Amino acid sequence: MTSLKQHLGAAFSLDGRVVLVTGATGGFGRALSLACARAGATVVLCGRNGKKLDRVYDEIEAAGGPRPAIATLDLATATAVDYDALARTIDAEFGRLDGLVHAAALLGDRTPLEQYDVPTWCRVLHVNLTVPFILTQVLLPSLRKSTDAAVVFVSSGVVHNPRPFWGAYAVAKTGLASVRELWAQELERAGRPRFYSVNPGRMRTPMRAAAYPGEDPATVPAPESVCGPFLYLLSAAGGATAGGYFDAQ
Numbered sequence: 279m280t281s282l283k284q285h286l287g288a289a290f291s292l293d294g295r296v297v298l299v300t301g302a303t304g305g306f307g308r309a310l311s312l313a314c315a316r317a318g319a320t321v322v323l324c325g326r327n328g329k330k331l332d333r334v335y336d337e338i339e340a341a342g343g344p345r346p347a348i349a350t351l352d353l354a355t356a357t358a359v360d361y362d363a364l365a366r367t368i369d370a371e372f373g374r375l376d377g378l379v380h381a382a383a384l385l386g387d388r389t390p391l392e393q394y395d396v397p398t399w400c401r402v403l404h405v406n407l408t409v410p411f412i413l414t415q416v417l418l419p420s421l422r423k424s425t426d427a428a429v430v431f432v433s434s435g436v437v438h439n440p441r442p443f444w445g446a447y448a449v450a451k452t453g454l455a456s457v458r459e460l461w462a463q464e465l466e467r468a469g470r471p472r473f474y475s476v477n478p479g480r481m482r483t484p485m486r487a488a489a490y491p492g493e494d495p496a497t498v499p500a501p502e503s504v505c506g507p508f509l510y511l512l513s514a515a516g517g518a519t520a521g522g523y524f525d526a527q
């Protein structure tokens with residue numbers, strides 16, 4: 279597995295790029311959205327909670343970044359109508375999409391498979407695995423209109439280090455790495471977009487706190503410190519790195 283940690287502290291320009299981030303209100307998605315805007319990107323903030331989205335929007339505006347856009351979408355319940363509307367809006371507003379980061383995810387239950395709640399299993403697989411596939415598919419026409427688009431699937435250490443009790447989350451993240459591989463094999467040879475899976479590693483976020491309630495958050499890196507490799511892949515400089523699976527830390 280290749281590490282991108284040499285880019286952890288680096289700054290890359292995303293000037294003029296349009297980047298959609300799912301989970302933009304989450305610990306990592308918010309940090310990455312702010313970092314993308316700071317790097318010059320117009321960020322499409324995708325999330326399910328209007329108030330939280332407004333807060334990230336305001337933070338970007340207050341920091342003087344390009345005016346972001348908001349895409350309110352509950353990924354557990356969105357239908358084809360919602361996805362088509364999003365794709366149409368992106369195309370009408372921007373005429374292309376230069377970056378797509380699938381950061382939204384659900385942790386689900388941390389229980390043995392024997393006791394795993396089946397409706398929770400289905401919801402986690404849907405939000406964490408099926409939705410990134412759907413969003414990539416519906417946004418592909420806009421991604422193709424970019425001269426240098428990058429799609430980043432946010433992965434997890436459980437893919438290459440499976441552990442008991444991670445249930446649907448581990449299965450979804452493992453499947454997501456396969457989804458990336460298939461997109462890349464089917465489309466990358468045509469030159470674009472670039473498809474990456476990136477394991478961000480440990481980050482001090484609500485998901486981490488839920489997964490490790492006994493852990494001292496002060497010992498876990500802030501999500502802001504992990505954004506560099508993602509900015510790199512979304513930038514023109516990232517074009518030097520072919521699609522694949524990477525560790526951010």
Ligand SMILES: NC(=O)c1ccc[n+]([C@@H]2O[C@H](COP(=O)([O-])OP(=O)(O)OC[C@H]3O[C@@H](n4cnc5c(N)ncnc54)[C@H](OP(=O)(O)O)[C@@H]3O)[C@@H](O)[C@H]2O)c1
Nearest residue numbers: 301303304305306326352353354381382383480481483485
């Ligand atoms: N934190 C870590 O240590 C760590 C390690 C490895 C990988 N990751 C990965 O990093 C990514 C970001 O995770 P995080 O740690 O930042 O977790 P987080 O703070 O819990 O953020 C998860 C995001 O997903 C959104 N989301 C969940 N269900 C949704 C739905 N039905 N519709 C729309 N959005 C939904 C949440 O929305 P709300 O804000 O509305 O709740 C939130 O914005 C995830 O893909 C995670 O698997 C995290």
